Amino acid sequence: MQRARTYADVNAVVGGYLRDLAFAQSSQQKMFGYKRAADAILSLDTPLTDLLGPDGALPRIPGIGPGSMRVIREILETGASPTVEQAVERSERRTDIQRRRELRRHFLSRAEVRRVLTDSSFDGPTVEQYCGDLQMHSEWSDGAPTVEEIADACVERGYQYAAVTDHSYGLRIAGGMSMAEAAAQRLAIDSVNARYGGRFRLLQGIEANIDAAGYLDLTDDEATTFDIVLAAPHSKLRKNDDQTDRMLTALQHKAVRILAHPRGRISGSRAGVIANWDVVFESAAQRGVAIEIDGDPARQDLDFTLGRQVLEFDCVFALDSDAHTTGQLSYAETALAHARLAAIPIDRIVNCWPLERLLAWLSDPSSECSR
Numbered sequence: 302m303q304r305a306r307t308y309a310d311v312n313a314v315v316g317g318y319l320r321d322l323a324f325a326q327s328s329q330q331k332m333f334g335y336k337r338a339a340d341a342i343l344s345l346d347t348p349l350t351d352l353l354g355p356d357g358a359l360p361r362i363p364g365i366g367p368g369s370m371r372v373i374r375e376i377l378e379t380g381a382s383p384t385v386e387q388a389v390e391r392s393e394r395r396t397d398i399q400r401r402r403e404l405r406r407h408f409l410s411r412a413e414v415r416r417v418l419t420d421s422s423f424d425g426p427t428v429e430q431y432c433g434d435l436q437m438h439s440e441w442s443d444g445a446p447t448v449e450e451i452a453d454a455c456v457e458r459g460y461q462y463a464a465v466t467d468h469s470y471g472l473r474i475a476g477g478m479s480m481a482e483a484a485a486q487r488l489a490i491d492s493v494n495a496r497y498g499g500r501f502r503l504l505q506g507i508e509a510n511i512d513a514a515g516y517l518d519l520t521d522d523e524a525t526t527f528d529i530v531l532a533a534p535h536s537k538l539r540k541n542d543d544q545t546d547r548m549l550t551a552l553q554h555k556a557v558r559i560l561a562h563p564r565g566r567i568s569g570s571r572a573g574v575i576a577n578w579d580v581v582f583e584s585a586a587q588r589g590v591a592i593e594i595d596g597d598p599a600r601q602d603l604d605f606t607l608g609r610q611v612l613e614f615d616c617v618f619a620l621d622s623d624a625h626t627t628g629q630l631s632y633a634e635t636a637l638a639h640a641r642l643a644a645i646p647i648d649r650i651v652n653c654w655p656l657e658r659l660l661a662w663l664s665d666p667s668s669e670c671s672r
């Protein structure tokens with residue numbers, strides 16, 4: 302069942318080297334240039350090896366200057382970049398760059414995501430089996446779109462349902478919604494649902510913040526006003542101490558249905574929460590709480606390696622985009638790719654259930670508890 306990956310994610314390798322090179326720069330301007338180049342490669346739809354012409358030449362790639370192009374050629378020819386290694390050696394930030402390298406493990410490039418989605422040798426969910434996305438942000442917190450724009454974009458992607466999950470009031474930094482704003486948002490969502498007349502259902506969710514002790518920034522009464530409650534950590538994400546108790550406390554809140562971006566890691570920046578995940582997953586399985594694979598390219602949290610571990614506890618999963626624009630709804634595909642690499646059966650993925658089963662689980666999570 303566990304398939305070793307025998308294929309190098311060349312764009313992820315190149316993107317990583319370009320980020321190393323960015324941090325080795327003493328000029329801010331050059332640093333930003335190489336960071337932009339790394340982002341351009343990581344978000345390409347096609348692996349660089351497929352872009353090579355018969356003469357071995359690469360086409361022009363938007364956002365890639367001559368310095369980055371030299372690095373790319375080195376990597377395609379030799380698998381490594383002596384240019385970057387030398388720049389890192391000479392740099393005063395060598396130790397920091399080594400640390401950042403460790404924090405890029407198990408991240409997929411966009412090209413690799415697309416490859417995994419179309420590779421029929423994987424057993425996990427397909428794009429066609431994905432019925433709706435359960436984490437995204439609107440103008441009511443730190444997202445850009447209106448709830449109407451979100452619904453239209455989700456319908457265009459073929460979804461049967463979706464949940465708008467703005468931040469709750471405890472996370473002021475992300476424009477968290479007051480309960481009065483949440484009541485007004487509910488009216489806007491009701492009118493979207495009236496417009497679609499049963500062809501599509503928009504749920505009102507909330508991304509509650511898990512505080513340092515594991516408590517949520519919502520009372521029980523407040524939580525019951527939402528169709529779905531996600532709980533996610535946004536603080537203490539750079540600590541080395543064990544936070545198993547914090548995560549277990551969050552799972553005890555009876556309204557929580559999804560543990561969202563469980564670690565809070567960010568590619569090349571921070572590892573996020575450190576915990577005994579076996580204990581956390583076992584508790585989630587007993588309570589019927591879904592463990593999320595967050596598809597934001599910088600998060601990819603959980604990734605496929607921990608996804609396989611969750612599977613052993615017979616948890617349910619949520620695969621979400623964490624989109625803040627309608628364009629970012631495609632991030633759900635990153636989550637789907639990790640689920641395929643972890644061979645998660647569609648029966649265990651809440652986003653692959655018909656609306657009736659999803660709603661039944663939301664009203665009684667024990668209906669999907671592990672045996």
Ligand SMILES: [Zn+2]
Nearest residue numbers: 508533535562
């Ligand atoms: Zn979040």
